[in-house]
Amino acid sequence: MTEEIPLAKPEIGAREEELALEVLRSGRLSLGPVGERFERDFAAWLGVEDAVAVSSGTAALHLGVRALGWGCGDEVLTSPFSFVASANCLLYEGARPVFCDIDPITLNLDPAAVEAAAGERSAGILPVHIFGFPAAMAELEAIAAQRGLGILEDACEALGAVDAEGRRVGTHGNLATFAFYANKQLTTGEGGMIVPPDSAVAAQLRSERNQGRAADMGWLDHGGLGFNYRLSDLAAALGVAQIEKLDEMLAARDAVAARYEAGLAGVESVTTLPVSRGAERRSWFVYVVRLAEEIDRDATIASLARQGIASKAYLPCIHLFPHLRELGYTEGQFPVAEAAAAHSLALPFFPAMTESQVSRVCEALAGSIR
Ligand SMILES: Cc1ncc(COP(=O)(O)O)c(C=O)c1O
Numbered sequence: 166m167t168e169e170i171p172l173a174k175p176e177i178g179a180r181e182e183e184l185a186l187e188v189l190r191s192g193r194l195s196l197g198p199v200g201e202r203f204e205r206d207f208a209a210w211l212g213v214e215d216a217v218a219v220s221s222g223t224a225a226l227h228l229g230v231r232a233l234g235w236g237c238g239d240e241v242l243t244s245p246f247s248f249v250a251s252a253n254c255l256l257y258e259g260a261r262p263v264f265c266d267i268d269p270i271t272l273n274l275d276p277a278a279v280e281a282a283a284g285e286r287s288a289g290i291l292p293v294h295i296f297g298f299p300a301a302m303a304e305l306e307a308i309a310a311q312r313g314l315g316i317l318e319d320a321c322e323a324l325g326a327v328d329a330e331g332r333r334v335g336t337h338g339n340l341a342t343f344a345f346y347a348n349k350q351l352t353t354g355e356g357g358m359i360v361p362p363d364s365a366v367a368a369q370l371r372s373e374r375n376q377g378r379a380a381d382m383g384w385l386d387h388g389g390l391g392f393n394y395r396l397s398d399l400a401a402a403l404g405v406a407q408i409e410k411l412d413e414m415l416a417a418r419d420a421v422a423a424r425y426e427a428g429l430a431g432v433e434s435v436t437t438l439p440v441s442r443g444a445e446r447r448s449w450f451v452y453v454v455r456l457a458e459e460i461d462r463d464a465t466i467a468s469l470a471r472q473g474i475a476s477k478a479y480l481p482c483i484h485l486f487p488h489l490r491e492l493g494y495t496e497g498q499f500p501v502a503e504a505a506a507a508h509s510l511a512l513p514f515f516p517a518m519t520e521s522q523v524s525r526v527c528e529a530l531a532g533s534i535r
Contacts, residue, residue, distance in 0.1 A: 167473040170522050173348035173451075174515040176414055177403070184402035195397050196375070203401035206408045207358055213336050217359045217370040218401060222321040222344025224394035225357035226254035228373050229340045232366050233315040235260040239288035242314075244274045245484040245494075246502040247293040251319045252483045260288065261492065264484045266499040270442055272296060275501070276304035283308065289315035294323035295480075296438065297350075297448040299334050306337070318342065321357070324350040325415045325448035334448070335360050345400075348515075350415060350448060351407045353400040417516035418449040424520060425452055425512070428527035434460050434534050452514035453479055455505070460534050462510060468533035474526055479511035 188199055200218055208216040219225050235241055237259035243251060245264040252262040265278035272295050279290060290309055292300035300318070309316050318335060320326075321344035326334040335341035345356035361367040372379050377391030396404075407414070422440065429435050434457035440447050456462055462478060469476045482502050484494035496503065512526055 168522075169473045170475060170513045170518075170526060171515075172475040172477060172511060172513050174517065175347045175352045176407075176410070176516050177352075178406075180406040180409060181403050184406050185399055188398045188402045191398075193398055195395055197398040199398040199405060200396060200401040203353075203396075203404040203408075204358075206405055208360075210408050210411060211333055211335055211360065213360050215361055215364065215367045217361060217367055217374065218396040218404070219357045219359060219370075219374050219394040220396050221355050221394075222319075222342060222346070222357040223250040223254065224374070224392070225321075225342035225344065225359045226250055226317070226319060227257050227392075228370050228394065229317045229342050229359055230254050230258050230260065231373065232340055232361070232369060233289055233317055235288050235315070238286065240284070240286040241289045241291050241317075242274075242279045242282055242287060243291040244293045244295065244502070245482045245499045246272055246480060246505055247295060247319065247483055248321070248480065249483050249486060250321075251291060251293050252489060255291070256488070261286075262291075262483075262489070263287070264494065264499060264502075266501045267295075267505065268301070269501050269505070270439065271298050271301070272438075272505055273298060273300040274305065276301050276308060279305060280308055283312055283314075287312060287314055289317065291317045291319060293319040293321075294326055294334050296453055297323045297326050297450040298438070299323065299326045299328040299445045299447075302328055302337055303330065306339075316340070322349070322450040323448050325411070327446045327448075329444040331444065338362050340366070345404065345407075348451070350418065350450060351404065351411055353396065353404040353407070356396050356400050356404065414516045415448060418514075421514060421516065421518045421523060422449040422452060424523040425514075425527065428523055429454065429530070432527065432531045432534075433457075435530065449514070451479065451511045453509050453511045454530075456508045456510055456534065458508060460508075462508065464535065465510065465530070465533045469526075469529055472529045472533075474529050475513055477511045478506075479509050480506060482506045
């Protein structure tokens with residue numbers, strides 16, 4: 166029987182088991198010392214002062230929107246080529262996502278499109294470092310500074326990416342969010358992290374993730390509106406173990422991506438995504454290729470599936486989902502994003518992927534496209 170090759174696979178080993186077991190035996194399943202350790206280890210690895218752990222990347226984005234004070238009547242400039250949470254987090258607070266087209270190479274927000282769409286009601290920019298490629302932060306920060314806009318970085322797919330200035334994504338002093346779902350560079354099963362710009366925002370985030378309780382309040386005291394966006398200590402234990410081997414896992418992802426790049430080099434009708442366009446470096450999250458326009462993507466996916474290889478149309482444009490069409494968005498408004506969405510295909514990608522698995526996928530893909 167042919168071995169199935171999944172789209173993603175987490176790296177869970179003995180260390181994750183050991184730390185998870187310690188939490189189980191400790192009896193402190195939430196708001197315990199391991200959660201705090203995960204925050205400290207994450208901040209130290211990233212090179213920032215502080216980090217606030219939450220239950221998901223979506224929760225991180227939601228609290229980020231609230232920390233920036235974006236709400237009814239505010240417009241936020243953002244990418245239509247993203248995962249839906251980066252627009253939904255604005256809707257949760259009554260703010261309006263104003264989509265701007267993307268750059269055809271980086272697939273990130275095109276600063277010129279942001280500049281063109283900015284207006285009276287603009288309150289901020291929400292760049293997404295899509296597929297782990299650093300967004301054009303210097304240009305976006307210049308626009309934000311000139312217009313007095315806030316910035317919330319969606320770095321949910323970009324842990325470990327390095328920008329053109331040589332800084333890790335999420336370390337610019339903006340509010341930045343990360344996500345730890347099972348296919349991410351670092352996983353806690355479900356989970357997220359917010360990098361706050363200062364200690365006052367950090368305290369607000371810690372209170373809002375915990376039903377509005379301040380650090381010195383009892384369980385039934387609430388200083389304001391809050392949510393249950395806590396990350397359990399069991400999940401945090403996985404995070405602590407994952408950080409210990411994060412450099413290794415990122416290097417393994419780089420190696421798998423390089424193998425794909427070599428394996429697909431001669432395959433007609435398939436274009437790979439760049440690791441860099443200049444000085445920046447992508448952190449490989451998914452391995453997405455672009456098929457030529459005339460290729461039938463659905464037939465390609467079906468053919469790969471028959472050979473035991475998972476693949477996925479990746480990503481659909483956000484502005485075309487029903488709840489965003491209700492805001493007036495339609496087809497044809499963002500041609501670069503829509504073309505990327507129409508022809509992109511995610512292939513199996515995970516750190517433990519072997520050379521022979523990558524070769525099998527490349528050969529199957531070459532034989533499947535028509
Ligand atoms: C770009 C982006 N934003 C936000 C999220 C939301 O993260 P989560 O699924 O942890 O809520 C994801 C996760 O898939 C993502 O890829």
